[in-house]
Amino acid sequence: MKRYGLLISLLVICSGCIAAAPAVIEGYQAYSLGKGGVMAVEAMKPIEYKEEMAIGGALAIQVFNRFGGPYQNKTLQTYVTTLGQALVNVSDRPGINYYFAILNTEEPNAFATPGGYVFLSRGLLKLLRNEAELAAVLGHEIAHVSHRHALRALERNKKLAGLGSLTIGAMGADPELFNKVIEEAAENLFSHGLDKDFEYEADEVGTDYAFRLGYHPEGLKNFLTVLNARSGHESIFWSTHPSPQDRLNNLSQKMNAFNSGLSYPVFAAEYTQQVQGQL
Amino acid sequence: MHHASRHLARFLLSGLIAASLASTAFAETLYTKKSGTKVHQDPSARSAVVETLGAGASVSVNKTEDKFHQVTTPSGKTGYVFKFKLGEEPPEKGGNLSGLTASNMKVSETSSSSSIRGLSEVSEKHAQNKGISQKDIQAVKNMEAFRVPDNAVDRFLQTRNLGEYQK
Numbered sequence: 002m003k004r005y006g007l008l009i010s011l012l013v014i015c016s017g018c019i020a021a022a023p024a025v026i027e028g029y030q031a032y033s034l035g036k037g038g039v040m041a042v043e044a045m046k047p048i049e050y051k052e053e054m055a056i057g058g059a060l061a062i063q064v065f066n067r068f069g070g071p072y073q074n075k076t077l078q079t080y081v082t083t084l085g086q087a088l089v090n091v092s093d094r095p096g097i098n099y100y101f102a103i104l105n106t107e108e109p110n111a112f113a114t115p116g117g118y119v120f121l122s123r124g125l126l127k128l129l130r131n132e133a134e135l136a137a138v139l140g141h142e143i144a145h146v147s148h149r150h151a152l153r154a155l156e157r158n159k160k161l162a163g164l165g166s167l168t169i170g171a172m173g174a175d176p177e178l179f180n181k182v183i184e185e186a187a188e189n190l191f192s193h194g195l196d197k198d199f200e201y202e203a204d205e206v207g208t209d210y211a212f213r214l215g216y217h218p219e220g221l222k223n224f225l226t227v228l229n230a231r232s233g234h235e236s237i238f239w240s241t242h243p244s245p246q247d248r249l250n251n252l253s254q255k256m257n258a259f260n261s262g263l264s265y266p267v268f269a270a271e272y273t274q275q276v277q278g279q280l
Numbered sequence: 281m282h283h284a285s286r287h288l289a290r291f292l293l294s295g296l297i298a299a300s301l302a303s304t305a306f307a308e309t310l311y312t313k314k315s316g317t318k319v320h321q322d323p324s325a326r327s328a329v330v331e332t333l334g335a336g337a338s339v340s341v342n343k344t345e346d347k348f349h350q351v352t353t354p355s356g357k358t359g360y361v362f363k364f365k366l367g368e369e370p371p372e373k374g375g376n377l378s379g380l381t382a383s384n385m386k387v388s389e390t391s392s393s394s395s396i397r398g399l400s401e402v403s404e405k406h407a408q409n410k411g412i413s414q415k416d417i418q419a420v421k422n423m424e425a426f427r428v429p430d431n432a433v434d435r436f437l438q439t440r441n442l443g444e445y446q447k
Contacts, residue, residue, distance in 0.1 A: 055402045063412070
């Protein structure tokens, strides 16, 4: 019986090797219900960087337009940009430019649009209690960009299927086409939210980015606990994300990947010193 | 039956051992994610800089010590790099030229990517067609113009013992 045990173990290990191999082959095919029933339609091809910048820039303008405009405070913007850039440098996609801004609204919000535009609201900065939490929230937003979440949502969008390759030339020549793309992206960003799996992935990756820099790995988990206590408050943060409790449950299962955080810093005094009197 | 299963088990085990040895016998090749990646003499960012590499430089990893890889650079020098500054693939051409100097700038980074910077004309026109005010468009341009120098990021990490300065 023991012999069979060994054999089974080896087979399990081997099958694990195969399962662990990256097998991300995305099929760029969508389906639409035409007159002849369900038929295959060519889905959008991967969106390239130039097009990503155009989409992200258009959305970034809308973020300022909808959420109070920029909060003009050079001290805070320098602080957030410095920490943000440090996280970008250890991220999985540091080769593009990232931009950071603070929104002049009391509503606790955070956004990232394709092309590297990252926003935190003044209200969110007020809720954070230390730099480890700030690093994890920034890490979450950077992860949306580094893992191309909004773009992948567009590429899979059935309403955009059939467009084939989305080029800057085509979007520039046909404002209606670009408008359609931005409307779909804005729907995800401001109303419906991204797929919850993308949010969970951003939680895990964002936690990892902060941990790579050396911050306490429970920064995001602790902040989600704060958010959870505020559930029910009016904010699109709650309508566009899974509930903080669901995110906490998911993230808690992944925390074993990080070393015990007891000896890792949170920099509470440093955070207070940076934001005190600035918000 | 037992005999056959023993043979199969030995075969699989020897395969696993061989695969494991193979992975340790050949140095892994990784690529610098950004320009200005420093190769240090010791596994500490406070040690002397042996060489500074451009983006996409391939290095072979000899061993790993905590958060540093000991690498051999294309010029044959050996030193340590903070492991999160290396990736499995060369970086995409996305337009981040910070940290580049004439001496370490790679040809590939000076081409089309450098023109993909700043707010696209398509984005700006879209906003104007939507009746969005110029101040919101300008806010994005200001956001793009706000940069923190690389040495300020480095100083921030150094004072907190973070990143490659972790103890």
